[in-house]
Amino acid sequence: MDDKRDPVTIRMENADSLDTPLLQVTHDEESGAATNPVAATTTPPPPTTTTTANDDNGGRSSNAIHVHNTITVQDQVARGEKQPNQYRDGIFAVLFVLHLGTVCTLGFAWGIPALREGMHQSTTNTHYSDDTLSLTGVLGLCLVSTVAAIMLIFGALCVMIQYADILIQGSLCLSIGVALVFAIGFAVEGFVWASVVYFLVFFLSLWYAYSVWRRIPFAKANLVTATTVVKSNVGIMVVAFGMVIAMMIWVTIWTLSATGILMRTRSCDDSTGQCEEDGPVGAIATFFLILSFYWTMEVIKVCTKQAILIWVVQIYIHTFLSLTFSIYGNVIIKHYRMYLLSQ
Amino acid sequence: MVGTWWFAPDEANALWSPAITDSFCRATTYSFGSICLGSLVMAIIQVLHQMVHEARRNNGRNSLLLCILECIVAFLERLAEYFNRYANIYVGLYGYEYMTAGKKVMELFRNRGWTNIINDNLVFRTLALINFVVGALTGAFGMAIANLFPSWVEVFGDNQYIASFALAFVIGLSLSHVVLGVIASATDTVIVCFAESPNDFQANYPELSQQMLFAWRQIYPNECGF
Numbered sequence: 001m002d003d004k005r006d007p008v009t010i011r012m013e014n015a016d017s018l019d020t021p022l023l024q025v026t027h028d029e030e031s032g033a034a035t036n037p038v039a040a041t042t043t044p045p046p047p048t049t050t051t052t053a054n055d056d057n058g059g060r061s062s063n064a065i066h067v068h069n070t071i072t073v074q075d076q077v078a079r080g081e082k083q084p085n086q087y088r089d090g091i092f093a094v095l096f097v098l099h100l101g102t103v104c105t106l107g108f109a110w111g112i113p114a115l116r117e118g119m120h121q122s123t124t125n126t127h128y129s130d131d132t133l134s135l136t137g138v139l140g141l142c143l144v145s146t147v148a149a150i151m152l153i154f155g156a157l158c159v160m161i162q163y164a165d166i167l168i169q170g171s172l173c174l175s176i177g178v179a180l181v182f183a184i185g186f187a188v189e190g191f192v193w194a195s196v197v198y199f200l201v202f203f204l205s206l207w208y209a210y211s212v213w214r215r216i217p218f219a220k221a222n223l224v225t226a227t228t229v230v231k232s233n234v235g236i237m238v239v240a241f242g243m244v245i246a247m248m249i250w251v252t253i254w255t256l257s258a259t260g261i262l263m264r265t266r267s268c269d270d271s272t273g274q275c276e277e278d279g280p281v282g283a284i285a286t287f288f289l290i291l292s293f294y295w296t297m298e299v300i301k302v303c304t305k306q307a308i309l310i311w312v313v314q315i316y317i318h319t320f321l322s323l324t325f326s327i328y329g330n331v332i333i334k335h336y337r338m339y340l341l342s343q
Numbered sequence: 344m345v346g347t348w349w350f351a352p353d354e355a356n357a358l359w360s361p362a363i364t365d366s367f368c369r370a371t372t373y374s375f376g377s378i379c380l381g382s383l384v385m386a387i388i389q390v391l392h393q394m395v396h397e398a399r400r401n402n403g404r405n406s407l408l409l410c411i412l413e414c415i416v417a418f419l420e421r422l423a424e425y426f427n428r429y430a431n432i433y434v435g436l437y438g439y440e441y442m443t444a445g446k447k448v449m450e451l452f453r454n455r456g457w458t459n460i461i462n463d464n465l466v467f468r469t470l471a472l473i474n475f476v477v478g479a480l481t482g483a484f485g486m487a488i489a490n491l492f493p494s495w496v497e498v499f500g501d502n503q504y505i506a507s508f509a510l511a512f513v514i515g516l517s518l519s520h521v522v523l524g525v526i527a528s529a530t531d532t533v534i535v536c537f538a539e540s541p542n543d544f545q546a547n548y549p550e551l552s553q554q555m556l557f558a559w560r561q562i563y564p565n566e567c568g569f
Contacts, residue, residue, distance in 0.1 A: 079451070079539050079540065080433055080436060080437040080439065080447055080448075080451075080539065081437060082437050082438065083437055083438040083439055084438075085373055085438070086373060086438075087372070087373055087375075087376060088373060088374060088376050088377045088434075088438065088439070088440045088441070089376030089377045089379065089380045089440055089441055090376045091376065092376045092377075092379040092380040092383060093375045093376035093379050094376075095379070095383075096375075096379040096383075137492070137494060137495030137496060137497070137498065138495065138496065138498060138499075138510070140492075140495050141485060141488055141489070141495050141496060141507060141510060141511065142510065142514060144484075144488055145481055145484060145485050145488070145510065145511035145514045145515065146514055146518065148480075148481055148484045148511075148515070149477065149481045149511075149514055149515040149518045149519065150518065152477045152480050152481060152515065152519070153477055153518060153519050153522050153523075156473050156476070156477055156519070157522075157526075160469075160473065164469070167469050167472065167473065168465050168466075168468075168469045170469075170472065171465075171468045171469045171471070171472040172465075172468070174472060175468070212465060214561070214562055215465060215562050216465065217557075217558035217561055217562065218555065218558040218559055218561075218562050218563075219465035219466050219469075220558065221551070221554040221555040221558040221559075222466060222530050222533055222534065222537075222555065223466050223469065223526075223530060224551070224554065225530075225533050225548075225551050225554075225555060226345075226466075226526050226527075226529035226530040226532075226533050227526055227529075228548075228551065229344075229345050229348050229529050229533070230522075230525055230526050230529055232348060232360075233344055233348065233360050233362065233363060235359035235360065235363045236344055236363055236525055237521070237522060237525065238359075239363060239367055240521050240522070240524070240525050241521060244521055287390065290390050290393065291386055291387065291390050294385070294386035294389045294390055295379075295382055295383055295386035297386075298381075298382030298383075298385050298386050298389075299378055299379055299382045301382075302370075302378045302381065302382055302431050303367075303370045303371060303378060
């Protein structure tokens with residue numbers, strides 16, 4: 001097969017003119033199919049047949065031969081088959097729901113009273129000026145920025161489809177440039193080792209860019225296809241943003257629960273700010289608290305099929321903690337801080 | 344949703360298509376257990392990584408040993424993340440159990456000869472750049488608003504421009520991250536569907552399919568024969 005076939009020659013007006021399949025056969029371990037390319041059968045172009053992911057026909061054939069107007073594919077790779085509607089790995093779903101119920105119960109049963117206690121203590125010591133309450137303008141800024149960001153995102157999607165290859169090349173060049181700037185900057189400032197490290201990063205980035213440069217067209221095609229999918233189904237963004245809200249609600253409930261549990265399993269010295277776990281129960285509780293946090297975050301992420309970076313949540317946690325600290329400023333927050341610092 | 348778009352375009356080409364509802368319902372019912380299992384594995388490794396990292400930070404005496412341990416756990420985490428990413432796509436496409444889905448999708452890549460290809464992070468790098476640019480532009484817009492309407496941000500005092508930039512930057516960055524995160528996941532699913540069923544892609548979206556096939560043939564002429 002001609003590896004560098006011209007784009008024009010790959011198109012066929014008639015399937016009969018085809019000598020070799022454009023997609024080779026690859027070895028099928030399960031069916032023991034041949035590994036050699038097989039000449040395409042010259043069947044007439046069928047009507048556009050689409051197999052839905054929802055049908056229950058047992059999946060697509062693993063030895064399908066399709067001839068279309070523009071391309072012929074003979075493909076013998078083992079593929080997945082649509083499974084009947086049935087609960088899979090159900091025990092883990094049950095465990096998850098139970099764990100979620102436990103955390104919520106603890107949050108409401110232990111966390112809220114602990115928070116109330118903290119609020120009661122803080123109101124006797126804290127006074128606020130009216131300035132801190134005049135946040136209408138800031139809210140306006142947030143709203144306008146949100147609208148601007150949404151417009152910018154849709155603009156970016158259009159640019160991404162048009163100039164995906166330039167953006168990919170730009171991102172590679174940028175990483176090389178940043179490493180070089182840091183290396184030179186550290187060298188000028190006299191940080192020799194840091195400079196050496198960044199020069200190493202610079203050369204590695206250069207090597208990486210050189211080795212992946214030829215893959216850019218495929219990355220571009222992949223990105224364009226993915227963006228087209230998302231643009232064709234904008235409603236998925238509602239689900240994605242809904243899941244972000246779910247994450248925030250979860251973090252709030254988890255924080256409440258953590259407050260309640262930590263208040264009961266740790267003892268803190270107010271004068272020094274030092275906290276100690278009360279025996280192994282505290283350590284075990286801490287382990288399961290963190291596990292619970294990550295587990296739920298992962299489930300929410302996977303449910304939307306998106307990869308929201310953990311930093312979004314971390315920003316939320318830090319914002320939440322600093323706000324809480326500035327408002328309440330009491331022993332509960334010391335627990336929080338010590339807990340976070342000691343983990 | 345990408346699977347439905349790939350195989351049945353009519354059901355996944357609308358503002359709120361049935362594919363979105365169906366995908367969400369399946370993810371929260373039949374496949375929920377598989378998602379929970381994969382997420383639990385990831386969570387356990389992440390907690391271990393976090394614990395080792397903190398132990399290393401707080402304990403200078405055994406730092407070399409802990410450093411090696413952290414490297415091992417980090418490697419395990421990446422391995423699990425890699426497996427989990429593609430296993431979840433197969434769970435979403437076909438409704439397999441988690442472990443079966445992972446094995447099947449790895450077998451698919453192995454049969455295609457793609458095992459060293461799917462690690463490319465060119466797309467993610469680009470999305471990160473776009474994410475940052477959107478954040479920076481939104482931040483600049485926030486500064487402009489602060490300049491036009493100083494009374495809105497007087498609560499920030501002397502640092503009103505920096506604070507406005509920071510606030511708008513975080514908003515832009517977070518929103519664009521959600522959107523681009525969806526696209527990042529879609530690229531993974533597109534790769535799997537492309538390995539799985541190039542015929543359906545060609546039949547339903549000939550133009551996009553040709554682009555991917557030509558690009559593929561230029562880069563990997565000996566793998567899969569695309």
